[in-house]
Amino acid sequence: MTDRIAAAFEAARGEGRAALMPYLMGGFPDHDTSLVVAQAYADAGADLVELGVPFSDPLADGPVIHAAATRALERGATLESTLELCERIAARVPVVPMAYANMILTHGPERFARLLADAGAVGAIVPDLGPDEGGEIAEELRAAGLALVPLVAPTTRPARRARIGAEAEGFVYLVSDTRTTGERERMPAALRELIGSVQAVARVPVAVGFGIGTPEQAAEVGTIADGVIIGTRLVRAVAESKTSAEAAASVSSFIRECRDRLTAGGGDGAGADGPRGRGV
Amino acid sequence: MSGVASGPAGAAGGAGATLGVDERFGPYGGRFVPEVLIAALDELTAAWAEAREDASYRDELARLLRDFVGRPTPLYLAERLSLRLGRRVYLKREDLAHTGAHKVNNAVGQALLARRMGKRRVISETGAGQHGVAAATACALLGLECVVFMGTEDMRRQAPNVDRMRLLGAEVAAVEAGARTLKEAVSAAIRDWVTNVATSHYIIGSAVGPAPYPALVRDLQRVIGDEAREQALAAEDELPSRVIACVGGGSNAIGTFVPFLDDHGVELIGVEAGGDGLESGRHGASLSAGRTGVLHGALSSVLCDADGQILEAHSVSAGLDYPGVGPEHAHLRDIGRVRYEAVTDAEALAAFRELALLEGIIPALEPSHAIAWLLKSPREDEGYDLLTLSGRGDKDLAEVGERLGDD
Numbered sequence: 001m002t003d004r005i006a007a008a009f010e011a012a013r014g015e016g017r018a019a020l021m022p023y024l025m026g027g028f029p030d031h032d033t034s035l036v037v038a039q040a041y042a043d044a045g046a047d048l049v050e051l052g053v054p055f056s057d058p059l060a061d062g063p064v065i066h067a068a069a070t071r072a073l074e075r076g077a078t079l080e081s082t083l084e085l086c087e088r089i090a091a092r093v094p095v096v097p098m099a100y101a102n103m104i105l106t107h108g109p110e111r112f113a114r115l116l117a118d119a120g121a122v123g124a125i126v127p128d129l130g131p132d133e134g135g136e137i138a139e140e141l142r143a144a145g146l147a148l149v150p151l152v153a154p155t156t157r158p159a160r161r162a163r164i165g166a167e168a169e170g171f172v173y174l175v176s177d178t179r180t181t182g183e184r185e186r187m188p189a190a191l192r193e194l195i196g197s198v199q200a201v202a203r204v205p206v207a208v209g210f211g212i213g214t215p216e217q218a219a220e221v222g223t224i225a226d227g228v229i230i231g232t233r234l235v236r237a238v239a240e241s242k243t244s245a246e247a248a249a250s251v252s253s254f255i256r257e258c259r260d261r262l263t264a265g266g267g268d269g270a271g272a273d274g275p276r277g278r279g280v
Numbered sequence: 281m282s283g284v285a286s287g288p289a290g291a292a293g294g295a296g297a298t299l300g301v302d303e304r305f306g307p308y309g310g311r312f313v314p315e316v317l318i319a320a321l322d323e324l325t326a327a328w329a330e331a332r333e334d335a336s337y338r339d340e341l342a343r344l345l346r347d348f349v350g351r352p353t354p355l356y357l358a359e360r361l362s363l364r365l366g367r368r369v370y371l372k373r374e375d376l377a378h379t380g381a382h383k384v385n386n387a388v389g390q391a392l393l394a395r396r397m398g399k400r401r402v403i404s405e406t407g408a409g410q411h412g413v414a415a416a417t418a419c420a421l422l423g424l425e426c427v428v429f430m431g432t433e434d435m436r437r438q439a440p441n442v443d444r445m446r447l448l449g450a451e452v453a454a455v456e457a458g459a460r461t462l463k464e465a466v467s468a469a470i471r472d473w474v475t476n477v478a479t480s481h482y483i484i485g486s487a488v489g490p491a492p493y494p495a496l497v498r499d500l501q502r503v504i505g506d507e508a509r510e511q512a513l514a515a516e517d518e519l520p521s522r523v524i525a526c527v528g529g530g531s532n533a534i535g536t537f538v539p540f541l542d543d544h545g546v547e548l549i550g551v552e553a554g555g556d557g558l559e560s561g562r563h564g565a566s567l568s569a570g571r572t573g574v575l576h577g578a579l580s581s582v583l584c585d586a587d588g589q590i591l592e593a594h595s596v597s598a599g600l601d602y603p604g605v606g607p608e609h610a611h612l613r614d615i616g617r618v619r620y621e622a623v624t625d626a627e628a629l630a631a632f633r634e635l636a637l638l639e640g641i642i643p644a645l646e647p648s649h650a651i652a653w654l655l656k657s658p659r660e661d662e663g664y665d666l667l668t669l670s671g672r673g674d675k676d677l678a679e680v681g682e683r684l685g686d687d
Contacts (some may be wrong), residue, residue, distance in 0.1 A: 056589040057463065057575065059470055061316040066457060078587045101312050102574040103588030128312045128574065153316035154475060160318070175316060 004122045005147060005170040007231035009205040009226055017262040018222030021207055022255055023098070023146050026051055027077025027133035027236075033244040033253040034072075040084050040248035042092040045254035049089065050125065050209075050229060053082045053099040053183045060175075062211075064232045068239065078113075080105055083119040090120025095151060096170070098125040101137070109137045113144035121154040123147030128146040131164055142169075146260035149173050152198050154190075165201030171227060172202045176210030195224045215254070219261035228259065283596045289560070294327055299323050303491035306614060308581075308607035311490040312574040313470070320477045325492040327397050330501060335613035337396065344388050345503065349378045349671025351385075351440040353504075355511035360638040368664035369517070369654065371641070372508045374671060375654065381534045381644065381671030382504060383414035388482060390498035391418035394481035399401050405429040405469040407462030408598035409441025409642075410671060411485030418483075426450040429468040434598060442676060459592050462602050466576050467564035487606035490577030494534075501535025504668060509539045512646065512666055521663030525670065526650040528564065528600035529619065530609045532670035537618060546621070550609060551653040553595035554622035564593035565622040566605040567613050575604035581613070596625035596683060597645035597676075627652040632673060644671035645680070 022041050024134035027034050037169060040048050054077045061069070079099070084094045102204045104126065105114045116124060123146050124164035128136060129151065148172025154162055154176060159257030165172060176191055192209075200207045213219050217230045234251050241247035303309055303325075311321055331337040345351040353373045364367045374382040387404075394402055402424050406412025412428040419426035428445055432454050435442050445452050453472075458464040466484075473482045487497040512520055523540050525533035527550040540546045555563030563569065570581035575590055582604035583591040595601040612618040623631075628645055631652035636642045643651060647670045656669060673680070 031405075055456070057467055059467060059576070060474075063457075063470070070458070073589060100574075100588075102582070102584060102590065105579075106571065106584060106586065106588030127314055128577070130311065130313075130315055130318060133310050133312055133579075151315040153314070155316050157319055157322075175314070212422040219672050 002113070005048065005096075006204070008094050009171065012047050012227070015263060017259075018228035019205070019207065020218070020259055020262060021048040021050055021227055021229045022046050022234050022251070022256065023052060023209075023229060024085070024236050025052040025054060025065060025072060026082030027054055027072035027075060027234070028068040028238065029071055030075045031077065031140055033083055033238070033247055036244040036248050037090060037238055037251055038089045040252045041255065042089050044252040045259050046093055046095060046255060048094045049099045051082065051086055051095050053079055053103060055095055055100040055103060058100060062232060064110070068235050075169055076145055079107060079115065082205060083121070084146040085114055086092055086116075093121070095120065096123045096125055097121050098127065101126055101129045101133070104137055109140040113140040113146060113198055116141075116146055121146060123149050123206070124172040125149045125151070125173055127150040127151060131167065151175055156192055159196075160203045161198060162267070166203060169243050170202045171205045171207050172198055174198050174206055174208045174225070191221070192224055199226070214260040215257040219260045221266065222262045223265060228258070228262065283487055294597040301329050301492045302495040303576070305494070305608040305611035308579050308610045309491055309494060310579050311577060312355040312579065313490045313577045315326040316474050317477060317490070320473070321490055321492065323397070324481075324494040324496070325332045327393060328492055328496050328499075331393055332395055337392065337658040341389055341392055344392070344421070345385065349384050349388060350376065351503065352507040353377055355508055355515065357515070359641050361527035364638060365654065365658065367659065370512060370520070370664065370666045372504060372536065372666065372668045374504060375641065375643065376670050379410070379414050379417050380674065381410045382412070382501060382535065382668075383411040383485060383671075384417065385503055385535070386485070386497050386500045386531060387411065387414035387418040388421070390481070390483040390496070391415070391422050391424060392412065393423060394483070395422050397481060399479060401425045401427070403427050403429070403469050403472050403480050404474070404483045405433070405462070405465040405485060406441070407434055407465065407601060408675060409434070409445070410599065410675065412450070412452070413441055413444050413448070415483050416445040416448035419450065420448045427453055427472070428466040429453045429455050431462065431465050432458035434462065434465070437679065438598065438675065441658070446645040462598070463590065463592070469593065470576065485489055485531070487531040487534045487608065488529040488576055488578060488580070489619035490572060494578065494608055497531050498534045498538060498608065501531050502538045504532060504535040505537060505539035508536065508666060508668070516664060518663070519546050520545050520666040521659065521661055522665045523550065524549045524550060524650045526551045526555065526600065526645060526646045526652055527567065527605060527609060527669040528597075528602050529604070532668050534606060534608055536668045537612070537654055541617060548617065550618050550620045550654065551650045552620055552622040552647060553593070553597060554624040554627070555594040555596075557623055557624050563622065564600045564602060566603060567609060568622045570605070572610075578607045581607055581610040596628060596679065597649065599644070599646040600649065616622070621653055623649050623652040625683075629680060631655055631681060632676070633684070641669070642673040642674045643669055643678045646670055648673070
């Protein structure tokens with residue numbers, strides 16, 4: 001199933017653009033609406049979908065996604081109800097659930113891996129699980145044919161970055177510094193270098209998630225990164241919608257615009273050749 | 281090929297392992313945190329390994345603990361309590377430390393460490409406000425900027441401590457998430473640290489969190505047990521039969537227990553918050569009734585549901601109102617070296633009143649749990665008991681007034 005991740009990045013590269021990976025909070029604001037949003041992601045041309053499993057104490061998430069998780073849990077969301085969403089769209093688009101370690105340990109790594117595989121997921125992102133703690137969780141996911149997608153941060157030291165890059169499966173999730181997003185007009189040189197330094201050591205594609213809030217920012221990051229992950233912006237779009245139809249329309253138009261911009265390349269010409277070829 | 285799999289217990293990687301700062305306690309502990317924090321935790325591990333061996337750091341800490349905090353705190357033979365129990369009981373008087381609780385030992389040690397690391401901004405969190413006040417105090421002492429995260433429900437319940445922190449120059453940052461109590465305050469502090477990791481040091485308030493925090497806080501709190509053991513031997517010429525301390529996150533307990541771990545004749549008892557009773561589901565007894573899991577960066581024993589969602593704890597004592605516990609306690613439980621018991625809110629409240637009447641000491645509600653266990657656990661031998669009175673109860677008067685008024 002990890003082949004599907006490689007194929008998704010490869011297909012986007014074939015179109016001369018970075019892969020687009022929208023994030024969905026499962027069960028937010030309720031189960032049915034989140035299913036409509038998931039289908040809208042697939043319809044609008046998402047290359048992969050990151051599916052957030054709501055958790056009570058999401059340390060790696062900011063206030064918007066935390067609030068969405070709290071709301072989803074109040075509406076009764078569980079791991080299994082979230083994986084139903086995965087099952088519904090998995091045939092159309094590769095889905096990578098994002099779950100915190102405590103939920104995996106409570107269900108048991110073997111059972112967790114089996115539930116994901118049964119739902120058609122292609123991998124898992126565990127934001128509070130690094131290479132030193134992976135252990136049994138990594139083994140069980142691998143045994144089920146799922147990629148444990150590692151995270152790299154701007155603070156990750158070079159030796160550790162190299163180790164993570166060399167061992168990575170699926171893709172590397174590069175978490176950029178949240179303070180670099182927002183009002184700027186050009187990608188900071190530091191981010192450009194950071195993406196390059198991870199690509200230099202990673203044997204798989206590098207996708208960047210850093211609170212990308214506009215199609216322009218997506219396009220700019222996409223000139224260098226192999227994939228662009230959009231989270232908070234889309235969760236907010238759902239939160240601000242009054243009906244599921246409105247939510248679907250809102251996320252669709254955003255994703256389509258991002259795709260168009262990614263295809264056109266970034267504004268400064270640096271990405272005229274699209275993302276560089278990767279050994280995917 | 282696997283890379284990501286290096287056995288959790290076997291490959292204790294990272295700088296800490298080589299420098300002798302424990303990262304794991306049996307299978308527990310570790311670092312279940314966002315990747316962005318790993319480098320800061322490595323830096324902290326190295327800084328602590330170095331500082332604790334450095335004479336200038338040790339001397340300055342010792343001087344501040346003596347002249348500023350008022351250490352050593354007394355070991356007091358509680359005579360009327362002893363009469364009531366039919367055996368001698370000594371109280372380790374952490375309630376007499378500056379700011380009124382043991383929390384200051386850790387706060388001063390970590391604030392010194394922050395200054396040594398060149399971090400001028402300190403982040404902290406608090407539930408009842410004791411650790412927040414201690415952190416604010418240590419930062420005022422050393423001229424560091426201090427931000428204390430506190431749930432708005434706790435701010436309401438502990439308004440005097442909010443005023444104290446502000447008077448000491450700290451910013452009290454209100455946390456609105458979840459039940460607006462300690463668990464969310466810790467999460468908010470960690471999130472702030474993720475964002476400001478280059479300039480800030482996080483002074484965590486208990487022996488919890490990702491490595492090296494459980495070891496760092498234990499090392500700074502073991503002054504309680506080191507002093508108590510020496511004082512007990514001086515008073516009695518033999519070690520106590522039982523050593524008792526309350527356990528929320530577990531910093532006063534681990535600091536008390538550690539010097540006695542190799543004294544195999546000494547029974548060690550940690551007392552958790554039983555709330556309305558373990559069977560009610562409304563309690564804070566993470567060791568007695570939890571599951572193996574991850575909260576705030578460490579593998580330990582936590583209160584969570586069958587889907588892995590962390591549960592709210594319930595305790596009359598804000599300091600024990602936490603659904604996790606330090607990882608070393610989980611290990612000490614598993615290997616049978618420490619026995620963990622729970623007492624209810626009602627038992628703790630009765631003990632609170634009893635100690636005030638018998639000894640003229642108003643204990644905090646947290647160590648009132650330890651007193652309560654002692655009151656109902658007589659023992660027939662020639663020995664004596666030692667109990668850590670981790671803080672004073674002034675902060676609890678309003679809460680206790682309400683509860684006892686309900687009787």
